Amino acid sequence: MEFAAHGFEAASTRSIAAAADTQQPQINYHFESKEALWKAALDHLFDRLDESMRRHAAALPAPVTARDRLAVTVRSFVHAAAELPELNRIMVHESTVPSDRLRWIVDRHTRPRFELVATEWRAARATGEVPPIDESVLYYSLVGAASLAYVNAPEAELLGYNTLDPAFIVAHADALVLTFLPAPISEPQRPVREGTTT
Amino acid sequence: MEFAAHGFEAASTRSIAAAADTQQPQINYHFESKEALWKAALDHLFDRLDESMRRHAAALPAPVTARDRLAVTVRSFVHAAAELPELNRIMVHESTVPSDRLRWIVDRHTRPRFELVATEWRAARATGEVPPIDESVLYYSLVGAASLAYVNAPEAELLGYNTLDPAFIVAHADALVLTFLPAPISEPQRPVREGTTT
DNA sequence: GCAATTCTATATCACTTGATCTAATTTGTC
DNA sequence: GACAAATTAGATCAAGTGATATAGAATTGC
Numbered sequence: 001m002e003f004a005a006h007g008f009e010a011a012s013t014r015s016i017a018a019a020a021d022t023q024q025p026q027i028n029y030h031f032e033s034k035e036a037l038w039k040a041a042l043d044h045l046f047d048r049l050d051e052s053m054r055r056h057a058a059a060l061p062a063p064v065t066a067r068d069r070l071a072v073t074v075r076s077f078v079h080a081a082a083e084l085p086e087l088n089r090i091m092v093h094e095s096t097v098p099s100d101r102l103r104w105i106v107d108r109h110t111r112p113r114f115e116l117v118a119t120e121w122r123a124a125r126a127t128g129e130v131p132p133i134d135e136s137v138l139y140y141s142l143v144g145a146a147s148l149a150y151v152n153a154p155e156a157e158l159l160g161y162n163t164l165d166p167a168f169i170v171a172h173a174d175a176l177v178l179t180f181l182p183a184p185i186s187e188p189q190r191p192v193r194e195g196t197t198t
Numbered sequence: 199m200e201f202a203a204h205g206f207e208a209a210s211t212r213s214i215a216a217a218a219d220t221q222q223p224q225i226n227y228h229f230e231s232k233e234a235l236w237k238a239a240l241d242h243l244f245d246r247l248d249e250s251m252r253r254h255a256a257a258l259p260a261p262v263t264a265r266d267r268l269a270v271t272v273r274s275f276v277h278a279a280a281e282l283p284e285l286n287r288i289m290v291h292e293s294t295v296p297s298d299r300l301r302w303i304v305d306r307h308t309r310p311r312f313e314l315v316a317t318e319w320r321a322a323r324a325t326g327e328v329p330p331i332d333e334s335v336l337y338y339s340l341v342g343a344a345s346l347a348y349v350n351a352p353e354a355e356l357l358g359y360n361t362l363d364p365a366f367i368v369a370h371a372d373a374l375v376l377t378f379l380p381a382p383i384s385e386p387q388r389p390v391r392e393g394t395t396t
Numbered sequence: 397g398c399a400a401t402t403c404t405a406t407a408t409c410a411c412t413t414g415a416t417c418t419a420a421t422t423t424g425t426c
Numbered sequence: 427g428a429c430a431a432a433t434t435a436g437a438t439c440a441a442g443t444g445a446t447a448t449a450g451a452a453t454t455g456c
Binding site: 004005006007008009010085089091092093095096097098102103106110111114131133134136137138140141142143144145146147148149151152154155156157158159161163168171172175176178179180182 | 202203204205206207208283287289290291293294295296300301304308309312329331332334335336338339340341342343344345346347349350352353354355356357359361366369370373374376377378380
């Protein structure tokens with residue numbers, strides 16, 4: 001995906017067309033502009049994100065507590081981030097500078113998903129199941145911790161790590177649940193409620 | 199910084215020159231090429247990162263244990279990431295696709311800093327002071343958790359949060375120490391060894 | 397004070413960009 | 427098979443790209 005590799009401006013319609021094995025004017029025929037193509041691509045990627053998270057959540061034990069629900073969300077998001085590095089790459093490309101495109105994404109895709117995580121976090125906070133961390137701090141810490149390894153996969157490879165190895169992904173998900181969602185203080189440190197996947 | 203806002207390809211030498219209130223050919227006069235300018239900019243930004251981390255570390259209580267040393271590193275990095283969002287923006291722009299520029303950064307700047315954190319982590323792991331997490335998983339989780347809020351500051355603002363507010367930054371640093379470096383299992387959950395900074 | 401050097405400004409190079417126009421081709425329907 | 431609609435292909439547009447050539451203006455060293 002050209003938008004993920006280089007960002008909107010640097011992705012030329014000719015290279016996009018070439019990657020799709022067609023000609024450059026086809027983009028303006030089937031979409032009204034480069035920006036309309038970009039929006040269609042993002043809608044599609046967010047659909048795939050939702051589908052991927054639902055699929056991975058379904059493979060996990062059903063959650064009981066509010067903390068369990070967050071653990072499922074965290075594990076599902078880690079797996080989805082590994083499956084769809086393009087999406088988080090585009091997000092980080094677009095989120096570094098204010099723009100109409102950023103406003104479009106935030107209104108249409110980011111805010112609803114942020115509210116979902118914030119609501120889950122508030123519920124777990126209310127019962128004292130998770131550490132005393134504000135939801136805005138938590139959101140960016142969690143999303144950043146879950147996505148960077150896959151966004152920066154080419155860098156990780158140069159450092160000698162294969163972040164697309166299933167073993168890495170599972171260890172990564174385990175680590176985030178262990179750190180952000182430790183078992184309640186009165187219990188032992190290890191999280192034991194959720195099973196590990198794949 | 200134009201490179202941080204749009205990435206290397208999308209940052210035109212004319213807009214860079216305009217931002218510096220000069221003419222476009224000056225870039226090829228004072229530097230040999232656009233790429234040479236970019237390398238000079240990165241060397242400068244990494245110098246500022248090191249200086250910023252040293253300055254913030256000096257303002258914290260002197261560490262005693264290996265875990266304390268990591269806590270100082272984490273807090274210093276959070277503050278530096280907030281101070282220098284441009285650097286992590288460039289890093290994330292460049293790390294999404296293999297390139298000669300990425301190899302140059304990793305060899306010159308990333309790998310030495312990764313080794314530093316990995317070494318500190320291994321030392322704390324050896325004494326059982328930190329959770330059982332592999333250093334590669336830890337590195338990307340920690341860097342991602344510490345930097346995304348500032349890299350994506352324009353997005354956070356649209357969500358109604360000001361991640362450049364000193365109160366956010368301190369809460370953020372506290373949260374990362376609390377989660378990634380919880381007090382040893384035998385002690386209470388809250389981190390108490392390091393003071394909070396401005 | 398004046399020449400040598402360094403820096404700045406303008407014009408221009410070949411090339412790439414997103415978009416559009418027009419003609420050729422394929423597809424769908426009877 | 428015929429005809430209309432949808433799609434594809436090629437050519438071309440003005441605007442923007444990094445780099446360079448050249449001439450003018452400051453600055454430096456003596």
